[in-house]
Amino acid sequence: MLLHQYAKCWAEEHDITVIRPHSYNLLTANKLRKKKLKACFEIDGINVFNVPVLRLPGDNLQIKKFRKIISELGKFDFILGSLPVGIEITHYVSSTLGIPYFTYLHNTDFHRSGLSKGRLTSRYKMFLMKADGIGYISTKLQKAFERTIMESSKGILLPGAISPSWLTEPPKRSFKSPMKLVAPARLVKQKNIDLILKAFSKLLSLDYQLTIAGDGEQREFLEHLVASDLNLKAKVSFIGMVDHEVLKKLFDQSDFMILMSTNESFGLVYLEAMARGCIPIGTRGEGIDGVIQHGENGFLCDPDPESISQQLSEISKLPSASLLKVSTNASETAKNFVYDKLAKFFIDFAKTKLRHP
The missing domain is CATH 3.40.50.2000 (Glycogen Phosphorylase B;)
Incomplete structure (x- = not known):
């Protein structure tokens, strides 16, 4: 919900595309088919693409497929993905397109994923180290993350905001x-x-x-x-x-x-x-x-x-x-916590990380 509100503000001046990966494995494939997800739909002027992603242990083929889909959608300046689930996809897409990537952490993800107990593989730490920015919903969450996972100078506060x-x-x-x-x-x-x-x-x-x-x-x-x-x-x-x-x-x-x-x-x-x-x-x-x-x-x-x-x-x-x-x-x-002001703050931050003239 929070990122959707930010995206609505970004879409007023920028082209925004939202990719929703739906992870499944061989046991849950039928369940996903029954959902009959639309491949693409529009909400609040934003194009949203549903992309089923098959998860196989030790196999990156589906990541490559996802990366190909992103490439076919056109040129992007940067990509923002959720942490921890979306950062692997975000990292590989970024490396393919040669664009900066940012990741965002919500309190729920921090606790349910095991991050709050310091559980993160070395591969995911590498993804984090290469990220151009890590967004947090609160300073409390940022402190907890840096205490249990890794210290970083790339943190940026993306708090809740109001209309x-x-x-x-x-x-x-x-x-x-x-x-x-x-x-x-x-x-x-x-x-x-x-x-x-x-x-x-x-x-x-x-x-x-x-x-x-x-x-x-x-x-x-x-x-x-x-x-x-x-x-x-x-x-x-x-x-x-x-x-x-x-x-x-x-x-x-x-x-x-x-x-x-x-x-x-x-x-x-x-x-x-x-x-x-x-x-x-x-x-x-x-x-x-x-x-x-x-x-x-x-x-x-x-x-x-x-x-x-x-x-x-x-x-x-x-x-x-x-x-x-x-x-x-x-x-x-x-007055400092309205969507349009904070959305602009992030865009201005992201522009400092662009890798092309």
Whole structure:
């Protein structure tokens, strides 16, 4: 989804071709045939080619076939492929066409592929060493990759980004009591909504209203927690899933957005809140850490009730003028994370690596 949004921006001024390799082996060939994939289709003005790639142990014949297909599509200036699955193809295509290549790593790929445990063959390390750039979705992921796999001076940040539609003038805020907060999230364990609720249960004298926007497998558990175990029903409401327009209104009506997600690549919802001047309270050490500068454009704390409640208590004591400054800084920060600006940043970086006049 992220690279698709970047590609849409690139396609406004450049010719973009997307190649989707569909790996299969002799056991899964029939399953792939049943999908009846279109050889080529167009989406958002971008040509997309589906290419079945047979994977045989120790055999590069299919890579050569793929390389031939790319050559027949025309002249390219550079190629961008995902890591780790796409880098082998990306490397061989690059060597055939004599163009620079870049690879991109997402948090999910890093953990599911074994990269997070340092598992990478010497052949794949060679592919990485020859890459002209390695893109990361967050500084946290870049640090983890360089710590477990290899250090590299070729890193470039390609973070999550938001639509310019979020950047209309945010509302003016007074930051008067009650403290108005919104927690937009899928109600699953990873989002740690229960920790937020337990933190609020420690703040008996705090005047606040918390709106939880989302649905998921933990909703019944969380509603019971609010109504019975923690007795927070007067201050906490569940409104279910909402669309982007409703979410935008929620941010405009709230002073703070709070989420304590763990094992998260980035978290676009933080940026969306920041764009509306809704001050983010996020998880220290996760993907959004670094974008949120504690005390400057938001707040960070550890994902445990004690740390969260302490941070909420400290925030509640800050003067309105200080919070207004944080809110303004948040909306200014979000302006640097729109698709068109970051897409141009990557193109400018790629142009410095071109191998022809």
